[in-house]
Amino acid sequence: MSWTIARYVNEVAVGDEFVLWMGGTNAGVIAQGHFTAGAAYGQPDLDYWSEDPGPRHYVPLEVDRWLDLRVPKSQLATDPRMASATILRQPFAGNPHRLEEDEWQAIREAIDTSVGHDPKWDLEPGDELRRVDLHAQYGGSSQNGISPSSSTNNILIFTAASSGHQHGYYDTWNEDGTFHYTGEGQTGDQKMIRGNKAILEHQESGKRLRLFDGARGTVRYLGEWTLDPDEPYSEDQAPATGGGPLRKVIRFHLVPVKTTITTPTVGIGQAYVAPDENVSPATAVPSAPDPDLVGRNLSTHRQLQNTLAEEARKRGFTALSPSPSDPDFDLAWRDATDQVTVCEVKSLTIANEARQLRAGLGQVLDYQDQLRERALEPSAVLWIERAPSEGRWVDLCQRVGVLLAWPGKEDTVFED
Template sequence: MAAWLLTCNPNGVFDLPRFRDEGNDLTSWTISQHKREVAAGDQFVLWMSGTNAGIVAHGHFTGQAAHGRPDTTYWLTDPGERDYVPLEVDQWLDRRIPKSQLAADPRMSGATILTMPGGRNPHRLNRAQWEAIHEALEAASGEDPGWDLNPGDEIRRVKLHAHYGGSTQNGISPSGTTNNILIFTAASSGHQHGYFDTWNEDGTFHYTGEGQTGDQRMVRGNKAILEHRETGKRLRLFDGARGTVRYLGEWTLDPEQPYSEDQAPATGGGDLRKVICFHLVPVRATISAPEVEIGQDYVAPDESVTPTPATQSAPDPDLVGRNLSTHRRLQNELAKQAQNRGFTALSPDVSDPDFDLAWRDTEGRLTVCEVKSLTPANEARQLRVGLGQVLDYQDQLSDRAPDVSAVLWVEREPSERRWITLCRRVGVTLAWPCQEDSVFPQ
């Protein structure tokens, strides 16, 4: 039994991506040499040429080569009559095996796909070359043997990059020395830059791309995530941005909808801008929300924000302009009150809803809090939004905590007392400065 490598030029010869996207099964491939040597049972790999060259599939031949004229729908130029070998694809790889990985294996020395990448189909593989490719195929369908972290493991970020490569500064960190893209999420610091990463009920994760000012574009780290399948890179998600980070497993882009575009305020609460939201799905052994402890140690947001005109279409009116500065001051003062009274103040973790603040009492009971600034012009809207938010947070956390209390903390007493009654009716404590005893019972 022989082993072969078939090449595809998706730009100038055959549009394989469109062929696959439209649900077609690959049953044959054109060849121009070794026509009498290919036979049923021979193994093959399919190589995609171009900028991100590498192996995209493997399978076996089902017969000998035959002469014929193909359907020209997906050919970029009329191929005329050709010789074809019938085949069956055993597996399309979710993430291709990159040329660089194979070229680094000494067993691939002399492989014609590396020495003559424009050579004719098929390329013959010797025993050593097939062994190298076969091992790479097995590794592609499992965990990388060079990866030592398990979901839930914690590691200092400096040590992480020393071992796996990538920049220590960026939230998206493609490695130039390993086949990994390290991505970092931290709700407590991300919100000030307009990053609202979310963990969804179905176990998927929506991750905001990089770019703190202006519209985000599909360049640098964002482009690296989008093309991770083509480049053979694995997406590694970490909770935390600095210091010690926690590994949350390997992820991949949703093949049906890899990303969407949304709007969010710029760093410091500026005007709305376009942000890229990547739709990630877990690959293996990823920590799910119910297995992750609620919250992390409270991180105080910066109160020194340059005011900007409030934008009516902002996702949360409390996160722009004057409101943002007041919001952060109220939040930090309340967190300090909680800590002074012996409670543990918490910021949201990667698996949590985007609450402003939470705390646990000495017996471990959890309270989740939404903070709202109030002005005469926005009072009713802020109270409506805040009440809805804190009820949503309470509901999302109810599966992970047996008894979650909810507090809506506002800048001052509402002008209409009915809000106090309404909140009490749905189990929410509405309070403001000088009413700390009502939210921190002894």
């Protein structure tokens, strides 16, 4: 509602524009607005004071826009129009800092960029390029999964199931379109430092989060993201690199920036990545939502999955693992006509058979439904360890368009 001032008391006037500057490590512009009256002397608005400052000069104001992304001091400092600005040369001088017209123009342009499309960013969701070329253009380290750039206002982050799972990085695409991204740190508990801290403070530092599918070679741009304002991250457990002991990991809750994310036109899946079958209960996937991914079931599940993927390849199909833009199916394959089949794999015991069949059928129907916009009527297969004890399951799956099959039924699954 108001702000105390020490300078230019007789010059500030109703209608004058202002920007609000936040000091500190991530200094920069956080809001803009206008004065609703000239300066007055008296008791200022006490809501913003830890203790009563006593009567002083203040100016009534209204904030027109709080910025989602701060305009960082580092960005303004590189603009030659800001070379003489006192906010950069004498930041601890009393309020307000007066700006010349060219300085105002520089700040206005920076604010417009912070709330809209960055004109210096040329990639669109779905674009592919070599990672080395990406860093040559936008900066950042080519070695890390989280790569803040010092030369541009971007943080480049990379997700890849093929390399991430070996380090306990289980990134997940959620049904509501959000993405949970595992922080950096391959051994020991992950801490909110370095790249993790850069993601957490990306709005304060004025940097945009750019997500890429792939870690090496050619990567695919998945758009601009931001942290969920209500729950920016959570903590979970995952094994250390190479299946080591469980440790704390940070899972960032990312939300797509709607102005830049478009409906994916990219294909489904990526080259199949065979999971390690030599696992024990100690190295099972922690906090797995799927009861098939614990203990004895995990090893059996992976054997069934890998064997079926190899069978698909032998018969001329392209076996696929999910990419971050896909639902979390176990396996999929594509034929020569680009027809896609999505598959859920389930191990069975006498005790869990009904539960596993119910869960598997629901999962594969969900995957099929999510993929309809990107594939022409994708087929669905529920692949189980053995024939079910009750034949009704075959008929039930058939009625809803799902093929229920098990080892020995490969000809039925891969028939022309």
